[in-house]
Amino acid sequence: MKKAIILLAFSVSINALSQSKVEITKDGIINTDQVIKLDSISAKEIYTNINKYIQKNYSNPSYVAKGSIENEFISINGIKKNCVTEKVLLSNFYSDLEYYFNIDIKDSKIRITTSKLILNKKIDGSNYPTDLLNIKGSDYFKEDGSLRKQPLKKKEEIENAINTILIDIVSSIKDKKTKSDW
Numbered sequence: 001m002k003k004a005i006i007l008l009a010f011s012v013s014i015n016a017l018s019q020s021k022v023e024i025t026k027d028g029i030i031n032t033d034q035v036i037k038l039d040s041i042s043a044k045e046i047y048t049n050i051n052k053y054i055q056k057n058y059s060n061p062s063y064v065a066k067g068s069i070e071n072e073f074i075s076i077n078g079i080k081k082n083c084v085t086e087k088v089l090l091s092n093f094y095s096d097l098e099y100y101f102n103i104d105i106k107d108s109k110i111r112i113t114t115s116k117l118i119l120n121k122k123i124d125g126s127n128y129p130t131d132l133l134n135i136k137g138s139d140y141f142k143e144d145g146s147l148r149k150q151p152l153k154k155k156e157e158i159e160n161a162i163n164t165i166l167i168d169i170v171s172s173i174k175d176k177k178t179k180s181d182w
Helices: 001-020 043-057 151-173
Strands: 021-023 027-028 034-037 064-069 073-088 093-106 111-125 126-131
Touching: 021 151, 034 064, 034 151, 043 064, 043 073, 073 151, 093 126, 093 151, 111 151
Parallel strands: none
Antiparallel strands: 021 027, 034 111, 064 073, 073 093, 093 111, 111 126
């Protein structure tokens, strides 16, 4: 029963974001500003659930929640470690995704604005950052608009990492679990 409820909540969250997934196109990253409708959830409950999400999912919540106005706004700044893999010759290089989401809250809806996305490629102990919001798709697309073969996996991993974080946030807002009596 619990699995069915979790699956239902996840599919509802996917549906909420399905029309506006963050995506890398030949023009750059699109859908970085999203309004998500949440049926009959007050601004106070949304704010509380986002704070619970931050407390449960981050090892240093005070570093993640950089700014907030009670029941109106929360800024989430986080890092998703080793979420993108790039194979060069016989070596794998991993990149972290640094993200900054500003969440405006109103009754029954939120607006998530992606203010910063940095891909930090790690090579020999050094970071090589790429500002994903200011790239054009030239790293991923040919001049004719067709997708380059090599970075397809990297593009998909970046999109998946961003969208998974957004889905998790929306799922946490819709989570109406009552206190368990364990």
